Amino acid sequence: MIRPFGINEAFFIISAIQWTVLLSLTAFAGGALGGFAIALMRTSPIPALRRIASGFIQVFQGTPLLMQLFLVFFGASAMGWKLNPWVAAAIGLTLHASAFLGEIWRGSIETVPRGQWEAAHALGLRYREKIRDVILPQAIKLSLAPTVGFLVQLIKGTSLAAIIGFTELTRAGQIVNNATFQPFLVFGLVGALYFALCWPLSMLSAHLERRLTRASR
Amino acid sequence: MTIAAETVDRAADAMVSMEGVEKWFGTFQALHSIDLSVAQGERIVICGPSGSGKSTLIRCINQLDAHQKGRIVVDGVEILPGSRTIEAVRSEIGMVFQQFNLFPHMTVLQNCMLAPMRVRGASREQAEAEARKYLERVRIPEQAGKYPAELSGGQQQRVAIARALCMHPKIMLFDEPTSALDPEMVKEVLDTMVSLADDGMTMLCVTHEMGFARRVADRVIFMERGRIVEEAPPEQFFSNPQHERTREFLGQILAH
Numbered sequence: 255m256i257r258p259f260g261i262n263e264a265f266f267i268i269s270a271i272q273w274t275v276l277l278s279l280t281a282f283a284g285g286a287l288g289g290f291a292i293a294l295m296r297t298s299p300i301p302a303l304r305r306i307a308s309g310f311i312q313v314f315q316g317t318p319l320l321m322q323l324f325l326v327f328f329g330a331s332a333m334g335w336k337l338n339p340w341v342a343a344a345i346g347l348t349l350h351a352s353a354f355l356g357e358i359w360r361g362s363i364e365t366v367p368r369g370q371w372e373a374a375h376a377l378g379l380r381y382r383e384k385i386r387d388v389i390l391p392q393a394i395k396l397s398l399a400p401t402v403g404f405l406v407q408l409i410k411g412t413s414l415a416a417i418i419g420f421t422e423l424t425r426a427g428q429i430v431n432n433a434t435f436q437p438f439l440v441f442g443l444v445g446a447l448y449f450a451l452c453w454p455l456s457m458l459s460a461h462l463e464r465r466l467t468r469a470s471r
Numbered sequence: 472m473t474i475a476a477e478t479v480d481r482a483a484d485a486m487v488s489m490e491g492v493e494k495w496f497g498t499f500q501a502l503h504s505i506d507l508s509v510a511q512g513e514r515i516v517i518c519g520p521s522g523s524g525k526s527t528l529i530r531c532i533n534q535l536d537a538h539q540k541g542r543i544v545v546d547g548v549e550i551l552p553g554s555r556t557i558e559a560v561r562s563e564i565g566m567v568f569q570q571f572n573l574f575p576h577m578t579v580l581q582n583c584m585l586a587p588m589r590v591r592g593a594s595r596e597q598a599e600a601e602a603r604k605y606l607e608r609v610r611i612p613e614q615a616g617k618y619p620a621e622l623s624g625g626q627q628q629r630v631a632i633a634r635a636l637c638m639h640p641k642i643m644l645f646d647e648p649t650s651a652l653d654p655e656m657v658k659e660v661l662d663t664m665v666s667l668a669d670d671g672m673t674m675l676c677v678t679h680e681m682g683f684a685r686r687v688a689d690r691v692i693f694m695e696r697g698r699i700v701e702e703a704p705p706e707q708f709f710s711n712p713q714h715e716r717t718r719e720f721l722g723q724i725l726a727h
Contacts (some may be wrong), residue, residue: 372535373572373631377586377638378562387585391576 259434267443270426275451277422278409280344285351285408292356294385297363307356314353320414322346327418343415347408354404362397363389399463406452406459413448423447485544486511486642486673487532492541494527494697501527502538503697509642514674516684516705519694520720525677528694529644532675533564546641562590565635569647571627573619573634579606580615583634590638598637605633609663625656629663636667643667645676679724685709693717 257263295307314322326349327342337345366389374384416425427444431437487509494502501524509515517525530536531543537552544550545560554560573582583602587593593601606612609629611622619627628648635643645664649657661683668674668687678684684691684705691708693701693716701708701717712718 367572369568369570369572370574373566373568373574375535376533376561376564376566376568377634378558378560378590379586380558380589383589387589388574395576 256435257433259430259436259439263430263434263440264443267423267426267430267440268447270421270423271447271451273420273422274409274412274424274448277340277343277347277412277415277420278405281347281351281408281412282405284344284348285355288348288352289355289359292352293359293363296356296360299381311353311357314350315357319346319350319411320417322350323414323418339415339418339420342418343412343420347412347415350411351404351408354407355401358400358404359393359397362393362400365396366392395466399459399466402455402459402462406455409451409455410448485509486513486546487675488542488544489528489531490542492528492531492538492543494524494531494536494538501536501697502531505541505697505699507692507699509673509675511641511673512671513689514668514672514687515676515690515692516688517675517677517692517694518679518681518684518720518724519700523694524697525694526646527697529566529646529675529677532642532644533561533566535566558590562586562638563641565638565640565643567628567631567635567643567645567648569651571619571624571631571651573627573631575619578616578618579611579622579630582619582630583637586634587637601637602633605636606630608636608666609633610659623656624652625659628652628656628660632660632663632667642673642675645674645678647677647679649678649680681709681721681725693720695720 292307292310295303296311298304298307323343323346326346327337327339330337330342370388370392371384374388379388412422413424415422416428419425421429423444427440431440434440485508487507489505489507492502492505493500505528507515507528517528519525527536531538532545532550534550534552534554534557539552542549546563548560550557550560573579574585577585580599580602583605584593584595584598587598587601588595603612603615606615609632611626611629611633614622614626614630619630622630632643632648648664649660652660657680661680664674664676664683665687674687676683676688688705690702691705692699693708693712693714695716701712701714703713708717709721712721
């Protein structure tokens with residue numbers, strides 16, 4: 255039975271934003287922790303750690319996000335754990351974000367001039383202090399713009415969680431469309447809502463990048 | 472037995488002792504069997520053409536570059552490549568770089584306070600008092616609150632010297648400290664180094680400032696292709712160099 259697209263349908267879709275936002279924030283927070291570890295491993299003086307981190311990054315950069323979500327969701331159930339779609343999506347996106355943020359932050363850490371490391375070595379600072387007091391404060395500044403840029407990618411990436419059955423913005427749209435059969439209206443609204451989330455962040459990222467270029471001149 | 476004991480004694484006497492030190496970068500040999508002994512309070516100037524290994528030599532002393540063969544002993548402690556206690560040795564050795572390498576996100580004062588607080592466990596008040604004392608010493612106390620980017624090259628290099636001095640190093644290594652400076656700023660940095668030398672600091676300076684070498688060096692060392700070619704007190708080094716290559720080199724750099 256086909257329903258008309260009314261205020262309830264629109265409200266159902268709009269309220270699904272909270273799940274998109276929550277999933278994005280969860281994956282971003284988890285990815286920030288994972289990415290930090292990956293970035294440190296990738297720039298570590300210990301070769302074995304560098305190789306492990308590099309392998310992790312290559313696997314997650316070299317496969318589609320949808321496959322990663324499938325592997326977590328179906329892989330878990332194959333091993334006898336019943337993950338609900340929310341947990342599976344959160345884990346999959348966290349791993350994905352860890353790899354990408356790890357790579358972005360590795361780049362930022364390596365952009366800090368070698369002389370900064372050498373000065374820190376020469377003063378007798380230990381690894382922890384070198385990283386915390388000398389390298390990270392400079393690397394973080396460099397990484398802000400691409401990090402916010404990746405957050406935009408991540409928000410859009412959460413739409414794939416619809417396919418493993420997690421009801422976020424995209425899946426809410428599918429549900430409403432199945433009832434109203436007004437795909438252009440429904441997905442137009444869904445698209446506009448993603449845009450409303452992502453566009454300000456893209457602006458912020460561009461602004462941060464301009465500020466950095468100005469500062470380095 | 473006797474020989475071994477003698478070696479140990481010599482190493483213990485010297486502030487820095489290098490014996491048969493060799494260093495490769497891949498297949499390129501940067502240092503060939505370097506023997507060098509530096510007594511406490513001695514001032515050594517190392518010169519030579521670019522790529523001769525002079526920077527590598529002093530960078531091996533605090534292991535910014537790890538040597539592959541030979542022995543390096545600093546103040547009685549043998550430096551082993553990859554050692555886990557290298558930080559302790561480094562904290563006793565001050566280093567000043569060609570490019571200053573101040574920490575750009577910290578003020579001048581913070582640059583000087585970081586290592587004493589983190590490595591020596593100094594309190595903030597102690598570290599600040601020391602930092603101000605050494606900034607006074609290099610004659611820029613008024614710049615304490617500024618960031619490195621706000622200073623001239625000469626001022627930055629003097630801050631770098633103060634930052635190293637705040638750790639009360641036993642030795643100071645200078646790696647071409649005036650090479651990146653505009654000519655009018657060279658003097659202020661050299662003056663600071665001279666006053667440091669007058670206070671009896673043990674110094675190894677890689678530099679082409681021959682006026683400085685003449686004035687403060689106890690010994691001048693000329694290096695070429697990773698070898699120490701000539702080693703003499705400055706009066707002898709400049710007036711009567713023994714090796715053809717030294718004469719050529721001095722001819723080139725003193726000509727203008």
